[in-house]
Amino acid sequence: MxxxxxxxxxxxxxxxxxxxxxxxxxxxxxxxxxxxxxxxxxxxxxxxxxxxxxxxxxxxxxxxxxxxxxxxxxxxxxxxxxxxxxxxxxxxxxxxxxxxxxxxxxxKLFLAVEELRKHPYNSDNKEHEEQLMELWSLLMPHEKLKARITKQWCDIGFQGDDPKTDFRGMGMLGLTNLLYFSKHYPREARQILARSNNPKLGYSYAIVGINLTEMAYSLLRNGLLKTHFYNLVPGVPQLKDFHQFYCYLAYEFDKFWFEEKPESIMYFNQYREKFHENVKRCLLDYDTVLALKNEKQ
Incomplete structure (x- = not known):
């Protein structure tokens, strides 16, 4: 009061x-x-x-x-x-x-991100399907997908045999982020995918990726991400700048997860929140720029 x-x-x-x-x-x-x-x-x-x-x-x-x-x-x-x-x-x-x-x-960036988030994945949309197939090809270049609906999707961290159901929360924004990371950082993305299959500290790569999309979106929505963009871009930030921030989260979360060594994936929400708080604290610093080192455009 x-x-x-x-x-x-x-x-x-x-x-x-x-x-x-x-x-x-x-x-x-x-x-x-x-x-x-x-x-x-x-x-x-x-x-x-x-x-x-x-x-x-x-x-x-x-x-x-x-x-x-x-x-x-x-x-x-x-x-x-x-x-x-x-x-x-x-x-x-x-x-x-x-x-x-x-x-x-x-x-303006928030409106563009929101539009992608609200746009649902549609398996009848040729462009959506092509992006999903491209994601598989980038992450699993030496393994052919046997069918559109297959348990193979679990190999890159989706929950079931049809990934479309996993995009419901973040819509096309989730797929766009996963695809952007795989396109611009193919080596890092494959390394993280391999680490996510660790028998002791493994996690579902794609599901966690969509979860990190939600984190990036919430930081943008509540205004905390402004610090990063105002330092990064001397003018108008673009959608690619948001995707680059997602790449930072994907890379840093994997590093954080293996450093913390959780007892089980059952503690995911607890460690996810701890990571989230770390990022928020960083964004309170006026000088913060959260980007991957040696970024490739």
Missing amino acids: IVHLWKYLYKNIFRFWLKWILRQLTGKCELQRICDGSRINAERTLKIEYSLEASKYKTLQNAVNAAEDEVQKCVALIIQEKKINIQKDTRFASKLQLCLLQISGCR
């Missing part, structure tokens, strides 16, 4: 007067002070995003939802609204524009 009251008072009373005092002392608005006092990394963009969302001005509030092609116009409106002298602060506009492009890009 006390925490909520403090947040309310700070946002609606104290923050206003603090900003007013600082503007009188420095001659600059909060957005200018953030741009001057923060490095070109996630810290600056996250602080700009919060400042815009907390503003009493609709012009500033609406800027966080601006489309990519509206960003330049939003910057001009903000400069006008806040009466910023751009002759004195010549770099402000470019700094703010970069932040708005990143903010806009992350929101």
Whole structure:
């Protein structure tokens, strides 16, 4: 109760007067002070995003939802609204524009990821089936699939003889992630698949992969993944950047699993949550970039 009251008072009373005092002392608005006092990394963009969302001005509030092609116009409106002298602060506009492009890009990225997640796997869709067959070929290049519905799918970590049922939770996003990792990191993907068949510490490769897709999606949805993208991409993040983050999770989770040496796969949820917490802690650091070393494009 006390925490909520403090947040309310700070946002609606104290923050206003603090900003007013600082503007009188420095001659600059909060957005200018953030741009001057923060490095070109996630810290600056996250602080700009919060400042815009907390503003009493609709012009500033609406800027966080601006489309990519509206960003330049939003910057001009903000400069006008806040009466910023751009002759004195010549770099402000470019700094703010970069932040708005990143903010806009992350929101657009989430919509693209959400669209893939909501798109169900359809065995009557030729493109879906081709992607599934490609996944098998990449992971098992020396073994031919005997039939479309077969127990062989269990060899790459699906639960039954038809993988389509395993994609229900994450839709085509789950398959796209698995396929991207296998395409761009074939050696690592096959190594992890081989390790997943360990008689003592083994796990279901594809099922765990889909589970990690859900983890990546939840981190994007709750905003924690912004830190990574704001540091990684000096502009608008693309769908491939999300897939690359999934590759990081797939590689790091396998390493984590074998380092932890769980007694049984029955403890999967417990260790999965521990790994999840580790990732979330990393994302609280303004300098975080979670990417595989020596990434191949």
